[in-house]
Structure formats: structure tokens, C-alpha cells
Amino acid sequence: MAHGNGTGSRFSTASVWRPTTDVVGRADELAALLSTVTSPPAVAFVAGEAGMGKTRLLRAAVDTHWNGNRWTAMGFCHAGTAPFRYGPVLDCLRSVGPRIAGAMLNPVTGALRPYLPEIAEILPPDPPRLDDGNAARHRLFRAVREVLVAVGPSVLVLDDVQWIDDDTRDLLRFLLADPPSGLALVLAYRPEELSDGGPLGATVSPGPATTMLRLDLRPLDVDGVRALITEAAPDAAAPGEYVAAVHRHSAGIPVVATEITHSVLAAGLPSKPSSVTIVPVPRSVAESTVRLLAELDDDAVAIVMAAAVVDEPATADLLTQVAALDTMRARPALVSALRGNVLVRLGANRYGFRHAMARRAAYERLTGPEAEDLHVRALRALRKRRPVPYVRLAEHARCAGRLADWVAYAEAAADAAAASGDAESAVGILGRLLAEPDLQPSDVDRIAPKYARVAVSGLDQHDVTDLLAKLMADHRLSDEVRGEIRLSLGLLLLRQEDGLEAGRTELELAVSELRGRPEIAARGMTVLAEPYIGLLPVEESLRWMRRSEEVLDACSDRLMRLTLLANVIANRAHTGDTAAHEMVHMLPDRVTCAREQRELARAHCNLADAWSWLGHYERARTQLANGLRLAEDCDARYIVSVGVTTELRLDWHAGDWTRLAARAQGFLESHSELLPVTSELSLVLALLAVARGEWDDATRYFEQTGLRTPANAITPVVISASAGMVRMMLSRDDPDGAVAEAAHGLDVLRGKGIWAWGGTLVPATVAAYCRAGRVEEAESLLGELRSGIDGSDAPLVRASLPACEGDIAAAHGALAEAVERYDAAYTAHTGLSQPYEAALHSESAARCRLRLNEASATELLTGVADTFDRLGATRDAARCRHLLRGNGSVTPSRRGRRGYGNELSPRERDVARLLAGNLTNREIGDVLFLSKRTVEQHVANVLRKLGKSSRSELVGSDVVERL
Known part of the structure; x- marks a missing residue:
């Protein structure tokens, strides 16, 4: 039964057998191997360079998957100048005794007695000695084959066959020419250490009935590396950028990726890309590199070290210059390094290391003076390139100890990165410069403001915040610059959990320190004017608004005006000030540079956020689309992140819940350090959980919104979370608990004084008061709300007023009036494109109609249940159908009456x-x-x-x- 000689694909097998458990990243390979082994006679050649996971794959198959009726043994070949003849096979056969005890063995098997004393008493007598060495050798081969015949179904696994001795190679070729019918042979090897095409030679040819598999283990992809990291640290978070860094530094080689992960864990480092670059080189990589280098001549080592210093795919000419060799010596040296598997080809005429850890292992073999000389030569060679590779030049200058060159090249590289929107790269480059203790005060004063400005536009929060805090205590920093650094520090603190109060303090100090630079100070004022931060009353925000707008009116600088407008307009909108709609026209239609584009994107996204809390959902969508387009075009990642968060919250309101939970959860995990993202997406996930009746999840997510720490939270998020908690408690038939929860939210709303944000909390609280029999308090709160929004831009609140009136009317027994008000609320929320809220009001109207015995009530309630189903509001749909059953109505199927077969209904x-x-x-x-x-x-x-x-x-x- 031949499966064929698979040679052209990654693996080959004709079987559809699948393993029941997995080896990380190797499920397909394991399936192919097992399918081959279970179709004897068979041979599987498993190829993979060092660290690719061959041994782990074999052990998983041996320990977990192969049928217990098969005798299985695993042997190992060892590197050395004088390997033991037949050693790997004999090591396996030592354990065969119990399998062949009592069997009628061929007399020729007695030839194994001297080699296998462990089972000698089971074997026949040793046959007479042969003077012909070839004949004795052939008899030994026959003896091994006959023992395997007696064993029956068996699997012989040999690892590291690249180190096999010649005698064992001949024995295996003999077995494959006419294998026992029950034998499966598995040979694993490193192809890079063979020169003849295979572990048994290029001409090996198994018998025609033999199933053969050639399995080539390739590096893992990013998902495979993620699985390895999860296996090594199941309780630790593994953000996508960290996984990508591990994959990049390991080239997907499993052993290297695993050792990097263990090193990061052992060092207690966070799961960040930067952690991967500072952990020690894995021991296996270091030892392998030392061994491979020892086999090269001096010129080849020089080429390798040049590649380690260049640290990029390099041409032969560049390696020749850095190694300081002439062409006649460099060419054969490069060939030697490639054939010795120290360097690899990385593209057309480009050479380097297999992965970053291998490069580091080689680099660490250099002494300090040797490394400096090589970096100087690299610096000279790369200066001739066009365009100028500023990043590479800066790194070589730093490593060569040339401080002035380092500063010049690094600053140029950072400027270019910032101009292109790559804030993370610019921050990394400038941060490394500022950490240099020998940097001159004039350099610090020039570089620190650049770092501070760019840091605010990136996603990294804690690292840049720590460096800015250190700069505040740096004696090299002048007082003139200190205020600008403090301004950026305050802005970054505002984005972090528990950082709002500290951020405001830093901003107030910065504004004071920047008295002589009013336009920069005004940026701090616009942030202090943001009404959605913490518990300060709106009057405090308005005071800062007036101060910042005075500076705006006098500002003639186009970029600075746009920077201030990005906050000023949104601040006015948040307070419900109708003037914000006219101020939008102050934004330009065109920009003249990337920095202007970034600020215009921020203006649109900020305004979208403000309007989304008020209920201007369609306007918010329009502004957000403009802002995201501009932000993505200039790679403004922080603005994109906050904009996407607003977009997901708008999807909640619009009833676009398809995979909304998965989208929000994924974005939340990848932006876990940004308070605006984590709090708002936790709110979205909590509201989804309430609609589905997943109370524990809802409570957990509500707690992550800042609900219990409003002084360090985003106010409209807290108010909406409080409303969600009230709704959940009402759904769980706990009106007293709902009233108590509402009190916390009302304290925040009243303290802030922006009633335009009350469009979710006040209706939920009125419903709770009415359910608890406290109708007078509901009426008083409704009056307070009407007064609070007088003259304000508050579409969501106004759409919610009829529902409040309906609850109060129903509580007084005026059911007909309640129906009228609920219907008005349904119409209003439908007009705002809020299908879920509209359906809730339609349900309330249907309940009143049921009590009035109206004929249309059943049909209306059935339609509402169907709407909830379409949205994914599991709990709400079930509640409606439960009510229908309780009133004696037949609940029709949501898709009509039909069978679902193997599909879920x-x-x-x-x-x-x-x-x-x-x-x-x-x-x-x-x-x-x-x-x-x-x-x-x-x-x-x-x-x-x-x-x-x-x-x-x-x-x-x-x-x-x-x-």
C-alpha cells in the first residue's frame, strides 16, 4: 500500500486521519507523520534545521499518539569523531526483549548476542564466526531484520540522523530495500549539515510497497509563535506587537521563540517588543553559534562579524568593506560562511543571519575595540548611500562612540519619522538620545521638546511618561523648556488609568510656567477646559474655555490655531453649547503639512466624540469618517485608536452588533494602556452583556469603566455605565438596588452640571423610581432634567423625555397616556437611528396595550421580540416571549416552523x-x-x-x- 514518494510539497500523505491532540504549530505535520506510520512498511524522513521542533514532534507522536499494539523505540545519533557502530539501532533493540520472548526466532538472530547482552538469553546461540568481514556484516544486518520481523508492528525512530555512522547508514539502507511488513522507520535530521541530499545518501530507494513521506519542518508563522507563547505563559497577555517581535527575532524557529519567551518571563519584563531586544541570547543559539564559528577560517569569521555589525541584509561588497578584506579573500570567505550555515541568503545579492538572536550571539563574541572599528567602517561605507540611511548611521555612530555624529544622524532620523507620522520610531530614537548622560544641555533643550511633542501623538504611554518625568528632574533642562515638557507629561497622564488628577495638576503647573509662551500655554488651557474629565464642575471648565479662547482669537499662526480649535470646538459641544455647530466652519478644508493634517484629524474626531454623547449620531459619523481618513493617511495612531473606539460605540447605538463584542474585545486588548479606549469599550461590552443577560460579564465590564472611581474617569462614560447598571438591576427585578445605583450616577451628573449627558441615566432612574413606588421623586428628577437642558443642544435627552413621561403616566395608571408617550419615544429614537432604544420603548407601549386589552398588543410585542432577536438582545427577546406566553399567546418561531438539522436553532x-x-x-x-x-x-x-x-x-x- 504505497502512498507515493512525496518530494515536492511541504508534506505529503494520502490519508485523512487526524490527530486528536495538537503539537503547537505542527498539527498538519503530525497528521501526515501518523498517517504514514500507521501504513507499514513505511519510512518517514523528517527534515528541519536545528531548533525547528523535530524532537518535540517525534516525542509527541511516540508518547501520545501511536497505538500501544506497536512496539516503539526511539534512538539518538550523537556528534563525534568516532561514533559507535550501529549504536542508535542497537539502543532501540535493547528494549525489545518482552516483545519477542517466547517467539520462534530465526537462528541468524543469534549474531546479535554480543551486541545486546540485555536480551542475549532470549536469542538463539551465537552462530559460528565468519572470517569474511563483509559476510559477517551482512549476517548482522539479516539478524536485525529478523528480530524486527519477530516483533511485528513496530516503529523505529532515530533522531539527529545527520550524525549517523556509515555502518548504521548501510544497515538502514538494507532494511529499507526489503523492510519487514510491520516496520515503520522514522528518520529525523538537519539538512543543513548534510551535503549528499539526505541522511541515507542521495540514491536511497525504499521498496516499491513502502509508504514514504518526506516532511520538511518550516518556521512557524505568527499564529504558531503566538500559540507557543500562550503555551509557555498561559496566564500572561501576549499583545500582537509582542508576538510579532518574538516571531521576528526568532524567525519562527520554535526553540528560539520558546527560549525568548522564557527569558522574558524569568526577567519579569512586560510583554512588549522592547523586552525581546534586551533578554539574553538563548543558550541553544549561543552554543550553536560558537560551534559553527569554530569551524570557520579567519576570513570567514571576519565576514560573519561584519554581517553582525551591519545588522541588515547586506551586499557582498558592503560586507567586504566592513570586514576590511580584499575581494579575492572576501568571496571565498562569504561562501564558507554560507556553507557553514552561519549566514544565509536573504534575497537577491543580500546576506545576513537567519534570525536576530543568531546575529546577537555572533556580535557578542566581539571585544569592545573590535566592535568599534567595525562600526566605524560601516559608518564610512553607509554615508555614501542615497537616500541617506539616517537610522543606520545613527546606530553605527552610537556604537562607535562618536557622540556628535550620533546626535546629528539620530535627530535627522527622528525628524523624518515624525514628519511621516511614525511617532513610535521618532520617540524611540529621541528617547535613546535623551538617556545619554554625556548629552550637552543645549542638545537636551533642543531635543526634549521634540520628544515631548511627538510622544503625545503615539500609542506608547508608560515608557514615555517615565522618561518625561525623569526629564523634569534633569539639571540640564532649562526653565524655558521645562513648562513644555510638563505640558506633554500632563497630556499623557490624562490617558492613563488613575492618572487624571495627576495630569490636571501637571497641566496647571505647565500653564503657569508657560506664561511667556501664551499660545503653547493655551494648549494646556484647552485640555483643562475639557469638561469630560473627572468631577470638576462645568463652571471650572468654562473658566478655562474663556482663557483659551482669548488666546485663540489673538493667534495668527495657522498650525497653532488648528491645534487649539481641535479642543475648543469639542469642549463647547460637550457642554451642549449650540455655538459649536457654527464654530465647525472655522476648521480649514485643506492642510499644508502633515502636522496640520494630524490636528485637523484630531479636531474632527474630538467633535465626533462630543456629538456622540449628546445624540448627534449621524453628524458624529460624518465627522468621524473625515477624521479617521485624515488620521490614517498621516499614520496618527493615537487619533485612529480613539476614533475607532468612538466608531464602535456608535455601532452599539446603531444596532450594528454583528461581531461587535469580538471587535471591541480585540481592540481593547491591543490598547490596554489607553484610558479613553479601555473605559469606552468596557462600556460597550457591558451594555452588550446586559442585553444578552450575561450579568457577571456585564458587572465586570462596568467596573472597568471607572464607575467606582469617577474622579479618575471619563465623566460621560461613568454616567452611561451607571445607567447601564440601573437597567441591569431592573431587568433582574431589583428596583431598590437600581435606585441605589442611580444615586451614584446622579451625584456625578449633578456635580458636573452638564445635563445634556443625562439622556441614558435620567430615563433609567425615572424607570427605577417608578418601579420602586417613588413616583414623586421621578417627577422631580424629570423637572430637574428639563430645567438643566433649557437652551442646550441635547437631542438624546429630548428624545428620552417622552419615555420618562410614559413611565410616570403608567405608574399613575394612565395607560392610554403612557402608550402615547412611549410611541413618541419610539419615534424619537428611531429618528436618531437607535433601534435598540426604540424597541425598548415599543415594548413598554405593548405592555400597556396588553393591560388595556388592545388587540394589536400581541402582534406588536411579537414584532418587538423579533427586533431584539435581530439585534442579538437575547435577554430582551426572551422577556417579550415570556410575557406573551404568560398572556396565553402562542409564541411563533423566529424563523418560521422548520427543522434545523445539524444547525443551531x-x-x-x-x-x-x-x-x-x-x-x-x-x-x-x-x-x-x-x-x-x-x-x-x-x-x-x-x-x-x-x-x-x-x-x-x-x-x-x-x-x-x-x-
């Missing part, structure tokens, strides 16, 4: 999603208003249809979202 999808959230059957029943028995039936159907053996396999998965 809509109700089963609901159950599956709740199972993934680790809810018990009882909790699922509470959410969906189902009996215990019904839930049990749904759970059984879900597990069967999804092919899961237990509910634990669903916990934490997004399988339902992916269906």
Missing part, C-alpha cells in the same frame, strides 16, 4: 452563547425564562451539534459568533 444559539460564558443551567433558565428541563434539552442539542463532549469545551470560546 435561534434558541440553541442563545444557549450556546451563554454556555460559552460559563453560565449554569439554572442561570441560563433565568436569563431565557426557560424551565430546567427545557434548558437541559437545549444544552444536549448544542453539544451534539457542535461536536463537543462537555460544556467545559465551550467555556470562553467564540464558536457561536463564528458560525
Whole structure:
């Protein structure tokens, strides 16, 4: 039964057999190997360079997967000048005794007695000695084959076959020419250490009935490296940029990636790309590099060290110049380094190391003076390039100890990066300069403001904040510059959890220090005027607004005006000031440079955020689209991040919930250090969880919005989170708890004084008061709200007023009036493109119609349930259908009556999603208003249809979202 001689693909197998467990990143390879081995006679050649995971793959197959009816043994070849003849095979056969005890062995097997004393008593007598060495050798080969015949189904695994001795190679070739019918042979080797095309030679030819597999283990992709990191540190977060850095520095070689991960963990470093660059070189890489270098001559070593210093794919000519060799010596030296597997070809006429850790291992073999000389030669060679490679020149100048050159090249590189929108690169370059203790005060005064300005536009928060804080205490920094540095420090603190109060303090000090630079000081004023930060009353924000707008009126600098406008207009909008709509016309239609484009993008995104809290959802969408387009075009990553967060929150309001939870969760994890992102997306995830009845998740996400620490939180987020908590408690039939929760939110709203933000909290609180029998308090609050928005731009509040009036009317028993007000609320929220809020009001109207015995109530409530289903509001849909059943109405199927076969029905999808959230059957029943028995039936159907053996396999998965 031949599967064929697979040679042209990564792996080959004709079987569809799949393993039941996985080896990280090697599931397909494992499947191919197992399929081959279970079709004897067979041979599998497993090729992979050092560290590629060959041994791990073999051990996983031996230990976990191969059938216990097969005798399996694993042997190892060892590097050395005088390997033991037949050693790897004999090591395997030492354990064969129990398998062949009592078998009728061919007399020729007695030839193995001298070699296998462990099983000598089982073997026949040693046959007579042969004087002919070739004949004795052939008899030994036959003896090995006959023992394997007696064993029956067997798997012989040999690792590191590149170091095999000639005698063992001949023995294996003999076995493959006519293999025992039950034998599967697995040979793993490093192809880079062979010159004849294979571990058994280029002409090896297994018998025609032999299944053969050639398996070439390639480097892991980014997903494979992510899986390795997760395996090594299952409880640690692995952000995408960190995973990409590990993949880049390891070239996807599993052993290197694993050792990097362990080193980062052992050093207690955060999961950041920078951590990968400072951990020690993995021991396996260092030892391998030393061994490979020892086999090269002096010229080849010089070429290798030149490549280590150049640190980029380099031409032969560049390596020749840096190594200070003439062409006649350099060419054969480069060939030697390539054939010795120290360097590899990285493209057309480009050479370098396989991965960054190998380069570091070689570089660390250099003494200080040797490295300096090589960097000087690299500096001279690269100066001739056009365009000028400022980043590379700066690094070579730094390593060569040439401070003046380093400053000049690094500053030029940072300027170019900042101009192109690459804030992270600019921050890294300037930060390294500022950390240099020998930098002159004049250089510090010039570079520090650049660093501060660029740092604010990037995503990195804590590292740049730490450096700015250190600069504040740097004696080299002049008082003239200190205020600008403090300004950036304050701006960065405002983005961090628990940093709002500290940020405001720094900004107030900065404004004072910048008295002589009013336009820069005004930027701090516009931030202090932001009304959505912390608990300061709106009067304090208005005071700063007036001061900043005075400077704006006198400002003639185009870029500075745009910088100030980006905050001034949004600040006015947040307070509900209708003047903001006219101020938008102050923004230019065109920009003249990348910095202007960045500020215009910020202006549009800021205004979109402000209007989204007031209820101007369509206007917010328009502004946001303009802002994101501009920000993405100039690579303004922080602005993009905050803009995408606003976009996801707008998707919540618009009822665009398809994979919204997965999108929000993914963005939240990748931006975990940015308070504007984490708090708002936690709010979105909490609101989604409430609509689905996932109470524990909802509570956890609400707590991450800053709900309990409003002084260090974003105010409209806190107010909306409080409203969400009130709604959740009402949904759980806890009106007293809802009233108590509402009190916290109302304290924040009243203290801030911006009632235009009350469009979610006040209606939720009025509903809670009415449910708790405190109707007079509901009426008083409604009057307070009307007074608070008098003359304000507050579309969401005005759309919510009829719902409040409907709740109060219903509480007084005026059901007809309540229906009228709920219908008005439905119309108003539909006009704002808020389908979920509109459906809630339609449900309230239907409930009143049921109490009035109106014929249309059942049909209306059924339609509302269908709307909730389409949105994904599991709990709300179940509540409506429960009400219909309680009133004796038949609840029609959400897709009509039909069988779903192996597909999940809509109700089963609901159950599956709740199972993934680790809810018990009882909790699922509470959410969906189902009996215990019904839930049990749904759970059984879900597990069967999804092919899961237990509910634990669903916990934490997004399988339902992916269906």
C-alpha cells in the first residue's frame, strides 16, 4: 500500500486521519507523520534545521499518539569523531526483549548476542564466526531484520540522523530495500549539515510497497509563535506587537521563540517588543553559534562579524568593506560562511543571519575595540548611500562612540519619522538620545521638546511618561523648556488609568510656567477646559474655555490655531453649547503639512466624540469618517485608536452588533494602556452583556469603566455605565438596588452640571423610581432634567423625555397616556437611528396595550421580540416571549416552523452563547425564562451539534459568533 514518494510539497500523505491532540504549530505535520506510520512498511524522513521542533514532534507522536499494539523505540545519533557502530539501532533493540520472548526466532538472530547482552538469553546461540568481514556484516544486518520481523508492528525512530555512522547508514539502507511488513522507520535530521541530499545518501530507494513521506519542518508563522507563547505563559497577555517581535527575532524557529519567551518571563519584563531586544541570547543559539564559528577560517569569521555589525541584509561588497578584506579573500570567505550555515541568503545579492538572536550571539563574541572599528567602517561605507540611511548611521555612530555624529544622524532620523507620522520610531530614537548622560544641555533643550511633542501623538504611554518625568528632574533642562515638557507629561497622564488628577495638576503647573509662551500655554488651557474629565464642575471648565479662547482669537499662526480649535470646538459641544455647530466652519478644508493634517484629524474626531454623547449620531459619523481618513493617511495612531473606539460605540447605538463584542474585545486588548479606549469599550461590552443577560460579564465590564472611581474617569462614560447598571438591576427585578445605583450616577451628573449627558441615566432612574413606588421623586428628577437642558443642544435627552413621561403616566395608571408617550419615544429614537432604544420603548407601549386589552398588543410585542432577536438582545427577546406566553399567546418561531438539522436553532444559539460564558443551567433558565428541563434539552442539542463532549469545551470560546 504505497502512498507515493512525496518530494515536492511541504508534506505529503494520502490519508485523512487526524490527530486528536495538537503539537503547537505542527498539527498538519503530525497528521501526515501518523498517517504514514500507521501504513507499514513505511519510512518517514523528517527534515528541519536545528531548533525547528523535530524532537518535540517525534516525542509527541511516540508518547501520545501511536497505538500501544506497536512496539516503539526511539534512538539518538550523537556528534563525534568516532561514533559507535550501529549504536542508535542497537539502543532501540535493547528494549525489545518482552516483545519477542517466547517467539520462534530465526537462528541468524543469534549474531546479535554480543551486541545486546540485555536480551542475549532470549536469542538463539551465537552462530559460528565468519572470517569474511563483509559476510559477517551482512549476517548482522539479516539478524536485525529478523528480530524486527519477530516483533511485528513496530516503529523505529532515530533522531539527529545527520550524525549517523556509515555502518548504521548501510544497515538502514538494507532494511529499507526489503523492510519487514510491520516496520515503520522514522528518520529525523538537519539538512543543513548534510551535503549528499539526505541522511541515507542521495540514491536511497525504499521498496516499491513502502509508504514514504518526506516532511520538511518550516518556521512557524505568527499564529504558531503566538500559540507557543500562550503555551509557555498561559496566564500572561501576549499583545500582537509582542508576538510579532518574538516571531521576528526568532524567525519562527520554535526553540528560539520558546527560549525568548522564557527569558522574558524569568526577567519579569512586560510583554512588549522592547523586552525581546534586551533578554539574553538563548543558550541553544549561543552554543550553536560558537560551534559553527569554530569551524570557520579567519576570513570567514571576519565576514560573519561584519554581517553582525551591519545588522541588515547586506551586499557582498558592503560586507567586504566592513570586514576590511580584499575581494579575492572576501568571496571565498562569504561562501564558507554560507556553507557553514552561519549566514544565509536573504534575497537577491543580500546576506545576513537567519534570525536576530543568531546575529546577537555572533556580535557578542566581539571585544569592545573590535566592535568599534567595525562600526566605524560601516559608518564610512553607509554615508555614501542615497537616500541617506539616517537610522543606520545613527546606530553605527552610537556604537562607535562618536557622540556628535550620533546626535546629528539620530535627530535627522527622528525628524523624518515624525514628519511621516511614525511617532513610535521618532520617540524611540529621541528617547535613546535623551538617556545619554554625556548629552550637552543645549542638545537636551533642543531635543526634549521634540520628544515631548511627538510622544503625545503615539500609542506608547508608560515608557514615555517615565522618561518625561525623569526629564523634569534633569539639571540640564532649562526653565524655558521645562513648562513644555510638563505640558506633554500632563497630556499623557490624562490617558492613563488613575492618572487624571495627576495630569490636571501637571497641566496647571505647565500653564503657569508657560506664561511667556501664551499660545503653547493655551494648549494646556484647552485640555483643562475639557469638561469630560473627572468631577470638576462645568463652571471650572468654562473658566478655562474663556482663557483659551482669548488666546485663540489673538493667534495668527495657522498650525497653532488648528491645534487649539481641535479642543475648543469639542469642549463647547460637550457642554451642549449650540455655538459649536457654527464654530465647525472655522476648521480649514485643506492642510499644508502633515502636522496640520494630524490636528485637523484630531479636531474632527474630538467633535465626533462630543456629538456622540449628546445624540448627534449621524453628524458624529460624518465627522468621524473625515477624521479617521485624515488620521490614517498621516499614520496618527493615537487619533485612529480613539476614533475607532468612538466608531464602535456608535455601532452599539446603531444596532450594528454583528461581531461587535469580538471587535471591541480585540481592540481593547491591543490598547490596554489607553484610558479613553479601555473605559469606552468596557462600556460597550457591558451594555452588550446586559442585553444578552450575561450579568457577571456585564458587572465586570462596568467596573472597568471607572464607575467606582469617577474622579479618575471619563465623566460621560461613568454616567452611561451607571445607567447601564440601573437597567441591569431592573431587568433582574431589583428596583431598590437600581435606585441605589442611580444615586451614584446622579451625584456625578449633578456635580458636573452638564445635563445634556443625562439622556441614558435620567430615563433609567425615572424607570427605577417608578418601579420602586417613588413616583414623586421621578417627577422631580424629570423637572430637574428639563430645567438643566433649557437652551442646550441635547437631542438624546429630548428624545428620552417622552419615555420618562410614559413611565410616570403608567405608574399613575394612565395607560392610554403612557402608550402615547412611549410611541413618541419610539419615534424619537428611531429618528436618531437607535433601534435598540426604540424597541425598548415599543415594548413598554405593548405592555400597556396588553393591560388595556388592545388587540394589536400581541402582534406588536411579537414584532418587538423579533427586533431584539435581530439585534442579538437575547435577554430582551426572551422577556417579550415570556410575557406573551404568560398572556396565553402562542409564541411563533423566529424563523418560521422548520427543522434545523445539524444547525443551531435561534434558541440553541442563545444557549450556546451563554454556555460559552460559563453560565449554569439554572442561570441560563433565568436569563431565557426557560424551565430546567427545557434548558437541559437545549444544552444536549448544542453539544451534539457542535461536536463537543462537555460544556467545559465551550467555556470562553467564540464558536457561536463564528458560525
